[in-house]
Amino acid sequence: MRKGLLLCAAAIGPLMTTAAAQTPGVSDEDLSACTALNGYRPDTWTTVTRATFVTPPFSASERSKPLSKPICRVEGVSRPEPGSDIAFEVWLPAHNGWNGRFQGIGGGGNSGAIIYESNAAGIERGLRAAAEAGFAAVSTDNGHRQQSEGDQSWAIHQPQKVVDMGFRAIHVTTVAGKDITRKFYGREIDYSYWIGCSQGGGKGLMNAQRWPSDYNGIIAGAPVFQWTRAMAGITAAALAQMKSPKTIIPTSKRALVHNAVIEQCDKLDGLKDGILSRPDKCSFDVKKIECKSGDAADCLTPAQGEALMQSYAGARRKNGEQLTDGYPLGAEHGWPFLGQDAPGQNWGKFWSQVVFEDQSYDLLKSLELERDYDHAMKKLGWAYDAQNPDLSPFKRAGGKLMVFHGEADPLISPRPSNEYFEAVTGVLGSEKVAEFYQHYLVPSMNHCRGGIGPSNFDLLPAMQAWVEKGVRPANLTASQVVDGQVTRTRPLCAYPTVAQYNGAGDVNRAESFSCKPRD
Template sequence: MARPKQHPSPLLRPLPTLPPRAWAAGLLAALGACGGSDDPPAPPPPSPSATLSCDDSMKTAFKPDANTRVILAKAFRQGDALALADTPATPAPAKASQDMCLVKMVVGPGNAGTAGAPSTSPGIGLEVWLPTPANWNQRIRNLGGGGWAGGSQASATQIGNAGAAATAALGYAVGTTDTGHAIAGNGSFAMKEDGTINSALWGDFAERSLHELAVKTKALVEAYYGKPQQYAYWEGCSTGGRQGYKIAQEHPDDYDGYLNGAPAFNWTRFITNELYPQVAMQRDLGGPIAADKLRRVSAAAVSACDTVGGQHLGFIADPGQCRYDPTRDASALCAGVAGNGVVGTSTDAACVSLAEARTINKIWYGQTADGSAPDPQADNASGTTLASRQLWWGLTRGTDLSGLAGSSGTPPVARPFTIATDMVALELQNPAYATSSFINATGNGADKWKDMSYADLANAYDRGIALQAAFGHINTDNPDLTQLRDGGGKVISYHGLADQLITPAGSLNYLSRVADKMGGIEAVQAFNRLYLVPGMGHCAGVGSVSGSAGPAATADTVPLPAANQFFDALVAWVEKGTQPGPLMLKSADASVSMPICVHPQKATYKGSGSATDGANYSCR
C-alpha cells in the first residue's frame, strides 16, 4: 500500500503573504462572523500561483520560528549562470536549465567564538531550490552530504550546492545543509578553541541539521506554493546514507522514502578502522607498501576469485567467498621468499615480501587490538558479526586499497585518509594526531598518528564509543526502526562490494542487528531492502582493481546502477506499493549485465550460457 501523505505540523506552517486587499477581506469576514456587520462574509481570496515572492521580501515574509532567518532569496532564469557575488569565474559555473528560486537560511544558535575559527558557527546553513509553481511535481527530494559535510549554505554570496539545482530542474523542491559548519571536508569544527569537544556542533552535524532541513523545507514549500508536498524523499550516499538512517531512526516522519547508499553509520568504529591500514604498515614495515605492490596483490585476488562458469568476469561477484592469501601465492611473493608452504617465484618489481603479504592480509581482515589476523582459510572476515579479537572489518579482497593504504612518491610516503586522522584526534582530544589540515588554537595536526601502536589505535576506537553522547550519537547504529515501520516509511539501501572507503560489512552487520530486533529479515524487508553491488566502489563507479587475468575492470565490463535506478524503485514502492525486487544492471556499453538481488539473496549463475549475460542468473 502507498504510504499516507505526510504534512508539516500546523505549528510549523508560516502564514502566506497576502496582498493588502486579501488581508482586508479576511478582516471584514472575521468582523462579520463576530457580529460586527450584517453583510454576508466575503469569499476567501483565490489561491495565488506562489504565495511568497522570490526576492528580499522573503526575509520578512517567511519566519517559521525565532531561530530561523532567510539570508537570501534569488530568482534564476533558464540559462542564467548559477552564481552569486563571490562565485569564482573558474571553473565556469553551471547554468540553470529551468526557471527556479534559491532560498538560503540560517538556523541558530550555532556556536559562538572567534571569527574565522573552525568551531565558530552562526548556525545551520540551509539551501532550498524551488521550481516554478508550474514545474513543481509536488515532491520534496532533499539531498545528503559527504565526508564531514560543511559548505557555503550559510553564505549570502556563495552557493553551497549548485548541483542540487539540476535535481530541482526535474520538478523537485530540493534542500541541502552544511550541517552547521562552513569548512568542507575537515573535522576541525568539532573541537573547541580550547581543545575540548564541541558538543553543540557535533549535535548539529549528527542530527539536528537533518531534522531542521526537513522541517524548514516543508514549511517553505507550503508557504511558497500555497499547499504542502504530496511526498517527501531523502537521498544520500556515504555521509548522506548515514544521515538518511539517522532521520529514519529519530524522525521517521520527516520523509516518506529514504535512499541510503554506502551509509557511514557505525561512524567512529569504521572511521577509526580506516586508519588501521596505515598504522599496520607503519608498525610492521616502518612505512607504506608501494602502490604497485598493493595493486599487484589485489589483481591476483581478483583473478583468483572472479571466475563464473569458467569465465573471468574481471570483478569479484561474491567477495565473501574469496579466501585468496598472498602468503600462499608463489607468483606474488618475491623469488626466494618462503611463504606459507610455498617459495616465491616472482621477479616482478611489484612482488611482495612475506611481511608485506601478511600486512595486506591484516588490512583485508580489519582492525584488531593487537594487530593479529587469522589464516584467511579459517576466517576471511566475511561474517556479519565481529570475531573475538576483531574491532571492525577491512575492505574486501580485490578492492582498490589506495584510498586507505595510499602513499605517494618514491620512496613512498604515507598518505592517510584525513577523515580517519581527524577522527582519532577528536577521540583522543589531541589535534596533533591529525594531519596538518586539522586546525585548532591549541595546536594543529602534526601526524602524531605515525607513533601509534595497535593498542593506541584500539584505545581511540574505545574512546569513540564512550564519547557518543558528546559526539551527538554520531554512530547512528540504533537497530530499532519500529516508528519508521509503523509510520509506513520505506528505505532502500545499497552498498558497493568493492567500496574503497566504507566496508560493506557495516551495512550487513546493521541489517542483521535490525533483523534480530524486529522479527527477522523477512519482516524487515517489508520496509527496508538492501542491495549489494559487485565491483562497485564508493557510492558509484568501479572500485575493483583490474585482475591479472581476464578483462580489465572498467565501466564497460562492470555492470553498475543506472542514474535514478534505485530512486525510481523507491518512488514506485512509496507511491504505488510496488515492492522492489531484482534489478538488472548493465555496463556502460551494455555488453555485460547482471541482476542484483534483495539481500540476503544473491545473483546465482544458472550453469549455462555466457556469464556476462544477466539472463543466465537467478536470485537465490
C-alpha cells in the same frame, strides 16, 4: 562566475510583471512567492537570508552545471543554540514545474558545503538535478565550513557543532525546508525523499532512526552511519601498512595485488568474468605473490604481504574479539592509503581534531587503537553513530528504506551495512523487514559509484513506486557503461540473495542471471 538572470528580491510591481513576462516558465505568482520568502522565519532559530528567482544558465558554483529550468533559490541559516550556525539552501521549481515532492540531499565526507552537484551509482544528484527533475530540494553544510580537504578544526572545543554534524543539522533544515516549500507553493507536500551516499547515506539511516516521519522514502548509498567505527576501520588498515618503511606497499604494486585477487577469487561465484560476486568465499593466499628474495616490482615482500592481510582482516582486541572492520577482497584497487607514510586527511584529522581536539596530536606516536576507539565511542558515538536496529517507528510511519553498498568499496567496508540489515531483521523478523527495507550489496562496485562491474542504477523510480503505489522493488538492473555505451548488465539483487549465472545465455546480459540465496 555565476551566470543567468537573478531577479532581485526587491523586484515588485511593474518590474516583476515585466520580468515574468520576459522569462519563459516564470509567472508573477512565482516571483511574488519567492520575494515573500525574504526574511521569513520557519521557526524561532531559522531565518531565510535571501530568496531570489534565478533562470538558465545560472550556475551556483564554478563546479556546478548550469540550470536548465528557472527556480526560486532560498538561502538560510539555522541557529538552534548558541555557537550553532547551520547554513542551508532550498531550491524550488516554478509552480508549473513542481512535481509535489520534496527531496533532502545528503553530503559526502565531512560535508562542510552545500551540495549543488553529486553522483551516486552513475546518477546525477544534488540541488540542481533534483530541481530540474521537479523536486523542491534542501541541502545543508551540516553546521560548519570546511577550510580544506579533511578539515575538522571546526569541532575543536565546539561541541554544538559536533551535534550539528552528527544529527541535528539534517533535521532542523528538513523541517525548515518543508515549511518554506509549503509557503512557496501554498499547499502540502505530497511525498518526501532523502537521497545520499557515503556520509549522506549515513544521515539517511540517522533520519530513519531519530526522525521516522521526516521522509517517506530514504535511499542510503555506502552509508557511513557508524562514523566512529568507519574511521577506526580505515585507521587500522592504513596503520598496518605504516608500521615501518618495510610494510609500506607502493602504489606501483596496486595492480599486482588486485590482479592476484581476481585470479584467485573470481571463479568462486561460478563464473570467471572479472567480477567478484562472492569475495566472502575466497581464502586469498598472499604467498603466491610474495618475493622469493629481496624486493621487486612484480611481488610483495613478506612484510608487505603481512600488512596487506592485516588490512583485509581488520584489527582485533587484546582478547581476540574483532575491533575494526577489514576491507573486502577486491577493494584494494582503490585504497587511498597505499604508499602513504603519514595519516590521511579525513581519518587522521578525525583523531586529532574531533576525538582529542589537539592540533599537535601525533597519531603515529600516540594512538593506541583499542583504548582510543573506546574513548571515541564514549565521546562521540551517541552523536556520530546511528546504531539503533529497531526501525519499527519508521515502519509504522509508512517509511521505506533502500540501502546499497559496493562490495569493493575501498573507503568504507560494506560489513556494517550487512550487519545492520541483519540486526534489523533480528528485531523485526524477515517478513516485516521485507515490507519496508531492501539492502543491495553490489559486486565489484567502488565507493558510491564506479568499479569493474555494473554499478549504474537509479533507485529513485523504484522507491517512488514503493512509497506512492505500494509496489515493492523487483527486477532491478545495474549496468556497466564504457564511453557512454552499456557494455554489461546484471540483476541488482536484494541481500542476502546474489546474482548467479543460469548456465546459459550471454554473460553480459542481466537476463542470463537469477537472484538466488547465498550458500
